[in-house]
Amino acid sequence: ERRDDEKRILVIGLGRFGSSLALELARRGWEVLGMDSNPRLVQTYADALTHTVIADSTDEEALRQVGAHQFARAVVAIGTHLEESILTTSLLVDMGVGNIWAKATSRRHGRILEQVGAHHVVLPEHDMGERVAHLVSGRMLDYVELEEGFALGKTKAPKELLGRTLQETRVRQRYGITVVSVKRVGASFTYATQETILHKGDQIVVAGRTDDVERFAESQR
Ligand code: ADP
Numbered sequence: 001e002r003r004d005d006e007k008r009i010l011v012i013g014l015g016r017f018g019s020s021l022a023l024e025l026a027r028r029g030w031e032v033l034g035m036d037s038n039p040r041l042v043q044t045y046a047d048a049l050t051h052t053v054i055a056d057s058t059d060e061e062a063l064r065q066v067g068a069h070q071f072a073r074a075v076v077a078i079g080t081h082l083e084e085s086i087l088t089t090s091l092l093v094d095m096g097v098g099n100i101w102a103k104a105t106s107r108r109h110g111r112i113l114e115q116v117g118a119h120h121v122v123l124p125e126h127d128m129g130e131r132v133a134h135l136v137s138g139r140m141l142d143y144v145e146l147e148e149g150f151a152l153g154k155t156k157a158p159k160e161l162l163g164r165t166l167q168e169t170r171v172r173q174r175y176g177i178t179v180v181s182v183k184r185v186g187a188s189f190t191y192a193t194q195e196t197i198l199h200k201g202d203q204i205v206v207a208g209r210t211d212d213v214e215r216f217a218e219s220q221r
Contacts (some may be wrong), residue, residue, distance in 0.1 A: 007029060007031060008033075008073070008075070009030055009032055010074040010079060011025075011034045012035045013036060013079075014038075014041045014077070015079065015195070016114050017079065017103055017124055018034070023048055023049070024035075031051075033049070033051040033053065033066065034049045035066065037055065038082060053066050057084065057091070058083075060091055060170070063095070064095075069095035069097065073097070073098075073100075074092050074099070074100050074101070076088050076089050076100065076102040077102050077103050080157055085113070086112055086113065089113055089117065093118070093198070100117070100144075101120045102118035102123070103123075103124060103127065104121050114196045131145070138217045138220065139155055140155055141151045145210060150208070151208070151209075151213045152207050152215075153217055154168065154204070156203060156220070157182070157202035157204050158220040159216055159220075162198050162200050163197065163198075164197065165194060165195050165197055166195075166196050167194040167195070175219070176208050176209060177207065177208035177212050177216045178206065179196070180205050181191055182204050184201075184202055189203075189205065195200070
């Protein structure tokens with residue numbers, strides 16, 4: 001009855017994080033059941049989500065009634081109420097929901113959620129803070145660390161790389177980074193090749209070790 005390939009998801013907590021997540025999935029054609037104990041929030045998202053329910057997710061009976069145990073995926077988007085977040089996650093684990101994403105507000109909160117059995121823990125404020133640190137301190141237009149020590153960064157095409165093919169610039173040997181895509185002014189991103197020539201005003205996405213990506217961006221002054 002519970003299929004992993006189904007585009008169905010239970011989202012518990014329709015605060016800023018949970019509602020953004022739920023709306024984005026609904027826009028992408030997912031069947032979303034949104035749950036919150038706050039009637040006002042449930043009302044707000046009733047039209048945009050497939051199903052919405054006013055319920056307390058720490059109440060096992062209430063969870064069963066909405067069929068929580070029949071979901072292959074769930075998101076626990078309760079951040080500030082630590083006890084509710086942990087208890088809800090634990091109930092979903094006991095019900096056998098196979099793919100639980102839980103939002104944590106601190107590393108300690110995240111560790112507890114993992115111990116309780118959450119399959120994925122996200123720390124949105126913490127992660128976004130780190131990400132913005134890379135943006136404010138350097139020359140990066142966008143930045144994402146894919147895992148510890150490996151990152152993607154978006155920068156303006158640096159002067160020293162203009163007018164020659166990427167192969168000729170030897171950017172990979174010199175900086176340890178790979179230019180993966182290029183965006184001409186007014187166009188959209190396309191993948192880069194060794195023959196790609198950068199022009200003034202282009203934007204590029206580079207991939208590499210976090211330190212190398214940072215060093216590359218820093219060198220472009
Ligand atoms: P955000 O920072 O994303 O807005 P919050 O932690 O402030 O996150 O919001 C979490 C949401 O979860 C709130 O809308 C709150 O009503 C809801 N919530 C908290 N505890 C429960 C619970 N036991 N059952 C259902 N919803 C809950």
